[in-house]
Amino acid sequence: MKITTKINLITTAWMLCILMIINVVVFILFMKTTVNMEEEMLFQKANDIVKDIQTNENSGSVEDELKDYLTNHSYIRIMHTKNKAIHEVTNDIKLTKKIKGKYTKVKESQRRLIREEDGEEQILIVRVPIKEENKINSSLEIGERLLGLEMRKDILLGILSVCTLLAVLLSLLGGRWLSNIIMRPISNVIKTMEDIEQSGVPKKIPIQNKTRDELQTLARTFNRMIERLQENMEKQNQFVSDASHELKTPLTIIKSYANLLRRHGVQKTEIVDEAIQAIHSEATRIQKMTETFLDLATLENENIVEMTEVDLVSLSQNILKQLKDVYRREIILDFKESPIIIKADELKIKQVIIILLDNAIKYSHDKIEISLDKNNHQATIRIKDYGIGIPQEEIENIFERFYRVDKARNRVSGGTGLGLNIAKSIVKLHKGEINIKSKEGSGTEVVLTLPI
Incomplete structure (x- = not known):
């Protein structure tokens, strides 16, 4: 019915x-x-x-x-x-x-x-x-x-009977008119959904009268959902395009050196060494990109973290030791007390810190400062660099998936626009917060707070 x-x-x-x-x-x-x-x-x-x-x-x-x-x-x-x-x-x-x-x-x-x-x-x-x-x-x-x-x-009984029959008739007509008015926006939603199902193209519901009722709220919510879907589709299309470009370049290099080895064989040692080095480098790059995609997919399906006692001071020291040896950069760690113990998933918190430090290393050439602090309720990790910074209008979008401030630097930095989104998802699983303060040309400070 x-x-x-x-x-x-x-x-x-x-x-x-x-x-x-x-x-x-x-x-x-x-x-x-x-x-x-x-x-x-x-x-x-x-x-x-x-x-x-x-x-x-x-x-x-x-x-x-x-x-x-x-x-x-x-x-x-x-x-x-x-x-x-x-x-x-x-x-x-x-x-x-x-x-x-x-x-x-x-x-x-x-x-x-x-x-x-x-x-x-x-x-x-x-x-x-x-x-x-x-x-x-x-x-x-x-x-x-x-x-x-x-x-x-x-x-009197005759009058009441006639009036009752007339009222029932008017009620039927009025109910039909009222139901048509109520159902018109819902019918528009259904029609729009059917059009989307058939065409596969998201479209909004036209809102003609501003009735300010629940049905208009439904239509507006639906339109906002469609806007969000369109934005995500655009971002995903952009990501597919960028990812295809990123994968195409190392694959082209690998194929070129493979052809070089096939034409010249393995007689010339210097050509073999150069080809092996290039193939290994590009394969490693593809592997890192794939791992990033897998991390993102894992976080989307993960709701529970393995909480253990983690010492942020010891964890940060181990991370800095590894990064200093690889990047040869000045990274200063500052803390007022030790240890700073929190309940967290150690591997995931380590991943967040590495993502934030990796960004600081990519977009700055000066020193990088890490400071650790805590109070009765939460621990705070601050990572500050003195690099190129982020434009003010871009900060609110920086955590969006597939988003990059400067798309032209993607090839040089190797970024996919997923790091900060992964970091925010991990922090959210820990019921913490992550905020960015930045000024273009002066550097960036990331403030990470986690509950004790």
Whole structure:
């Protein structure tokens, strides 16, 4: 069943329930109010009759006086203490036969339902006591058919039924109109998704009316998601292009030297040494690039790290010893206390430090400073270089995957734009933070904070 049909049926059913409750309340209030009015009128008539009887000394004319108060389809009785009628007048013999008289010492009313050949009818009966010399020896009883009530009740039921049917019809039409309005943005989302599925090209949902509701929020969120997908696709396309170029160059070199060896053989030692050295260098470069890609893929699927106690001072010293021997650069390590122990995955934290130092080495020629510090909650690693720096407008993008500040230097530096993204992913797994402060031409400082 379509959502529009469900909305239509649910709103109509809810409206019908509300109308039924309102109809019942209106009917009950109408009946109660109408009967109360009839009771008040009959009690008023009964009081008037009692006064006339008490002021009239001639008992023989009582029934004549009672006849003056008769209305259509009614009776009037004066009852003795033994439930015996002293006086009775009526213009509806059937009614008097069905309703037996009753003596009472208190004022009371009663509504009864009697069955007739043409249906049921309601009878309203009121009884009031008659005082004679401060004694109650008899009571007055008045009964009449509520013919007008039945007619008004039937009219009211007819009006309520018609109004209910009309309301249900309008509810169906309104529910359909409302569901179409609600579903239009969702239908646009579905249509856009189907277009994307068929064409394979991401596209946004057109937003025409600014309704500022949840559906517009849905459309805007979808559009932001499409923007992000488009950005990632552009970055991935750029990465594929760059990676292809990077792989093409070493493969070309390897193939060239292999052809050289095939043409000239292994007779010339200097050519063989040069070819072997070049092939080894380029193969090593390809291996490093592949390892970087594998690291990235591993981090995407990894949610748990093996936490052990790691001494940042000892770890940094070992890393610097290795890098100094390879790069012959001045790298200064500064720490105020030792050891600085944190809970972390040692291999991954080592990878982060190496990535940050590798960037500092690539883009600077002066000294590199590393400082270690800690407080009660976290440890801080600062790596500062005095190299070319990063433009201010590029800093916010520096951690994006496949992003490089200067794409022209990619071939020289050997970067793929994945190092800082890998570093940030590792730090995130450790619930830490990594921030960069840089000024173009003055150098860069990377601040890494990890929880103790």
